[in-house]
Amino acid sequence: MKEEIFVYFIGTAGSGKSTLSANFQKWFQLRGLDATIVNLDPGAENLPYEPDVDIRDWISLREVMETNELGPNGAQIACADMIALNTDDVKKSIDSFKSDYILIDTPGQLELFVFRESGKYTVEFLNPERSVICYLIDPILARTASGFVSQLLLSITTNFRLNRPQINVLSKTDLLSDKDLEIIKKWSDSTDEIYGAITTEEASIYREMSEAISRLIQEFGGHTQLIPTSKNKLSGIEDIYTNIQLLFEGGEDLMKD
Numbered sequence: 001m002k003e004e005i006f007v008y009f010i011g012t013a014g015s016g017k018s019t020l021s022a023n024f025q026k027w028f029q030l031r032g033l034d035a036t037i038v039n040l041d042p043g044a045e046n047l048p049y050e051p052d053v054d055i056r057d058w059i060s061l062r063e064v065m066e067t068n069e070l071g072p073n074g075a076q077i078a079c080a081d082m083i084a085l086n087t088d089d090v091k092k093s094i095d096s097f098k099s100d101y102i103l104i105d106t107p108g109q110l111e112l113f114v115f116r117e118s119g120k121y122t123v124e125f126l127n128p129e130r131s132v133i134c135y136l137i138d139p140i141l142a143r144t145a146s147g148f149v150s151q152l153l154l155s156i157t158t159n160f161r162l163n164r165p166q167i168n169v170l171s172k173t174d175l176l177s178d179k180d181l182e183i184i185k186k187w188s189d190s191t192d193e194i195y196g197a198i199t200t201e202e203a204s205i206y207r208e209m210s211e212a213i214s215r216l217i218q219e220f221g222g223h224t225q226l227i228p229t230s231k232n233k234l235s236g237i238e239d240i241y242t243n244i245q246l247l248f249e250g251g252e253d254l255m256k257d
């Protein structure tokens, strides 16, 4: 067995993290390979997969709410911090599966994992060297230029916080018209296109800010290719896999062993 690769699916609430994690595992299974799927969302209710490792075995959102008399949001925060206390057990459980790929479905709200220390700690604890972030951009929030740019800024913030190789994915593309998909692809290919679009869309008082943001994206986010995915026909998953293989194995294909 080769040393495993940890893939973290991160994105705003409802961006498709759990579905993509599930489909990635399905894609592996269809090729006769094994991937361990880990649910790190203590508040998850209906998962579209059967987790191999499940943080809910150690942390219960309902119990935290009742014991600490917290509302759902306060309890989510407490649970997110508690993840860090259970990383040792999670790691042991992951190790028992001996898979090449570990797929990690992160909590619904991105800020719970990205902004709080426990997310960063968890990534560093589980495997500091062989972790990659698969960042999901929700297409419904990316149909306007300013919406798209805000999503890219969140992706850059995630990169800044977790400091790991990152792949940007445009999820649920079946929900976009061909025209909207083309426009988003154009923006993702060229910072000039983004700049042109935000300065047209937004009032001119934002011009200076738009310029600065475009420069930031050019330097830190614009260079990453945006991979379109959809749950239909497991579309885009092969591209994500190829990108990850390039990052860690110099393109060597696991499937060929």
Ligand SMILES: Nc1nc2c(ncn2[C@@H]2O[C@H](COP(=O)(O)OP(=O)(O)OP(=O)(O)O)[C@@H](O)[C@H]2O)c(=O)[nH]1
Residues within 6 Å of the ligand: 011, 012, 013, 014, 015, 016, 017, 018, 019, 020, 041, 107, 108, 109, 171, 172, 173, 174, 175, 229, 230, 231, 232
């Ligand atoms: N049309 C379409 N719907 C999708 C796709 N992927 C996910 N969905 C739907 O989007 C909703 C949210 O998907 P999830 O996979 O639960 O998203 P999530 O990011 O894990 O959501 P939270 O964990 O609650 O933040 C579900 O109703 C999915 O069926 C897709 O590719 N196409």
Ligand SMILES: [Mg+2]
Residues within 6 Å of the ligand: 017, 018, 019, 041, 044, 105, 106, 107, 108
């Ligand atoms: Mg989810």
